Amino acid sequence: MSTLGSLRAAWRGDRFAHAFILLLPVIQYGLNYFVSVAAFLFLLTAWNTRWRIVPLPSALVFVAAGASLLFCAVVLPDEPNLLRETRFTIGFVFLFVALWGKPRHAVERVDGRFALGMMILLFLITAVQWLAAKKGIALFPPQRLFVESGDHALASVWVEHAREHGYAWTLRPAATFSEPSYLGCVTLVLHFLCLHTLRSRLRWLAFVVALATSLLAQTYFGLVANLLIFGAFNASRIPKAFVLVTGVFVLSASLLALDSGVLPASVMARTGRLERIVSGQDESVGIRIAQPFTLLGQVLVHAPFGVPMSATQSYFERHHLIVPFEDAPLQNGVFNLLFAYGWLAFPLLVLLWRAAGGGITGLLMLLMMAQNGAPLDFDKLALIVFAIQIARHGRYRSALTERTRLVRWPRAPRPRHYRVPAAGRPPLHLPEI
Structure with missing residues (x-):
């Protein structure tokens, strides 16, 4: 059978999963939040999942959300958006009932070549954008295609602004997405699917493509996340002492080279963002890791039940912890859950883990939540549930294969050989009974 014929047969095996993978490049497109590709994929994922009601986590989510809203209404002057908070609560409960449930589609027939092909396509688009940007040509998706069409962080908005004011622009490629870190998130999901559905050589190919895409887009989230997932998947095959020594050596050498200035000027210019990250001056890392970590103590001490997500920014601005009209430190979904539910968020995260x-599945979930500040939106819910469903079947299949290989089946009993008298010998004497 030809490659095209085998792919056509594989497509019929699980149409939902393969269609989900093919729609990933346009997951951020739509007319509004509820009429969008992300909402469509969320509905498909919810329909193709057998939910399992889990009373304890679901009740704890409602208690945490109610306590946060009640504390905000009684103690704080900030006004949350009740409709958004209701949607966040329902999304959190859905995450529990879907992850505890089982897929209704044929996950055993998912072909990882679709995920690998989509990774290669995104890499090619990223490479074309990178080469075009070097020549001053903007090949970014139009602003009107995205759900958040008013977002000023879109690449097309920056290019239009630069052309209107007559200055040069330098933007990182993001393929068909709004930002490079979201490209790293989708690449991470596809890489994760490839690890659980492909053989060894194709897994290495997927790993190389994921790293190359992240490097071209200069998304350090994608780079670090893909390295962590690949390391976690192969942790049992790699000696831990080798990983520890190599990691310490690479980190020490990098810090020493950046601190002592032994790198050439051209290399330093290309690793400018890496230098800013190490020195703590990178804005993206600051609003995702450093600043949320420093603000967490304020919330846990002065708002033990948390501040609702829709009121967090006004709460921080009122306490002069962040500056208005600038990027707020709310771009990490894990920290946003801690801000929203306070101390009750810790047992919720443990139950979610x-x-x-x-x-590795829990690690993937936390990494995807930490990519931006919307951990309970339609796109993240659909991606998390879909990826973990397929990974669970892959882990079960590999564990079953390993168990079958290690089982020692009982040997068949040796046949007994009886002496047969030779032709020239007299027959054996049988005693009379």
């Missing part, structure tokens, strides 16, 4: 299965 267990619902995801822990290990």
